[in-house]
Amino acid sequence: MYQFKLHNVNDVASAIDVFERSDDAVYIAGGHTLIPAMKQRLSAPEDLIDLSGIPELDLIQVDGEVLQIGAMATHAMVAASSHVQSHSPAVADLAGGIGDRQVRYKGTLGGSLANNDPAADYPAAVLALGASVVTDRRTLAADDFFIAMFETALEEGEIIQAVRFPQVDQAVYLKFPNPASRYAMVGVMLARRDQEVRVAITGAAASVFRASTFEAALSENFAVSSIEDLTLAPDTLNADMHASAEYRAHLCKVLIERAIRAMSAG
Ligand SMILES: Cc1cc2nc3c(=O)[nH]c(=O)nc-3n(C[C@H](O)[C@H](O)[C@H](O)COP(=O)(O)OP(=O)(O)OC[C@H]3O[C@@H](n4cnc5c(N)ncnc54)[C@H](O)[C@@H]3O)c2cc1C
Numbered sequence: 001m002y003q004f005k006l007h008n009v010n011d012v013a014s015a016i017d018v019f020e021r022s023d024d025a026v027y028i029a030g031g032h033t034l035i036p037a038m039k040q041r042l043s044a045p046e047d048l049i050d051l052s053g054i055p056e057l058d059l060i061q062v063d064g065e066v067l068q069i070g071a072m073a074t075h076a077m078v079a080a081s082s083h084v085q086s087h088s089p090a091v092a093d094l095a096g097g098i099g100d101r102q103v104r105y106k107g108t109l110g111g112s113l114a115n116n117d118p119a120a121d122y123p124a125a126v127l128a129l130g131a132s133v134v135t136d137r138r139t140l141a142a143d144d145f146f147i148a149m150f151e152t153a154l155e156e157g158e159i160i161q162a163v164r165f166p167q168v169d170q171a172v173y174l175k176f177p178n179p180a181s182r183y184a185m186v187g188v189m190l191a192r193r194d195q196e197v198r199v200a201i202t203g204a205a206a207s208v209f210r211a212s213t214f215e216a217a218l219s220e221n222f223a224v225s226s227i228e229d230l231t232l233a234p235d236t237l238n239a240d241m242h243a244s245a246e247y248r249a250h251l252c253k254v255l256i257e258r259a260i261r262a263m264s265a266g
Contacts (some may be wrong), residue, residue, distance in 0.1 A: 007049045030191065068134075071110025170191070231253065
């Protein structure tokens with residue numbers, strides 16, 4: 001590690017103020033991505049602004065039909081929250097399946113979304129559920145938030161404050177985890193509201209994406225038979241030491257089929 005200055009702040013305005021006065025500042029949440037990146041010198045900020053002292057950022061509450069989860073809520077807090085379990089049980093399940101216990105006790109919703117790792121779980125939920133990302137300056141629809149691998153619509157210094165999840169009729173998240181890291185080799189979230197079905201896939205490509213042909217077929221007829229002839233083109237998918245693109249395409253379809261069956265049974 002090299003020298004840096006750690007700033008403890010207790011409100012969002014102070015965090016932004018420190019950011020604006022620094023030439024090279026970064027916010028830190030649980031540090032689960034940032035600290036390893038700093039150790040490897042992939043990131044070398046002069047100023048670290050710790051968001052963990054801002055009390056309102058880890059609140060989880062239900063406001064009418066909307067579930068609001070603060071950006072600093074850890075995965076363990078989300079998994080254990082009775083608000084999340086009753087409003088969006090698929091989000092609680094997803095959070096409980098992230099990494100291992102240590103990762104879940106430090107990693108945060110905001111850090112996961114800001115990082116937009118191609119294999120992260122939360123982006124699939126945010127996209128499939130049509131959630132909104134609330135920042136210090138605006139509210140971004142999920143469809144506009146994820147831009148590319150490790151890239152989001154967040155501007156310089158912008159802080160995610162919370163994510164707002166609307167109520168859906170049914171949702172399921174299934175992932176095929178990498179046995180070592182527990183990151184998704186492929187993760188699929190299906191969500192259904194009235195006749196509309198949304199299918200978001202993580203782990204399979206450079207960034208989370210919606211499988212629009214599957215969505216159209218399932219919105220017409222929510223049954224495994226309606227996607228029988230559909231496939232994902234492997235040439236748009238990741239290939240690495242863990243799985244070929246063809247294998248990932250196959251996994252996506254298998255997980256979508258399993259999610260349909262689980263939702264039809266439940
Ligand atoms: C061993 C291991 C296994 C893991 N397995 C999984 C897994 O199975 N599934 C999964 O989804 N993830 C997994 N993760 C990722 C982990 O769960 C964290 O979500 C992720 O590392 C981000 O960490 P963090 O929340 O501590 O953010 P940090 O590391 O503190 O920050 C990450 C980035 O986000 C920015 N940032 C943080 N908070 C905000 C905010 N509120 N507003 C704006 N920018 C912000 C920071 O400036 C930084 O650039 C794993 C991580 C590890 C180390």
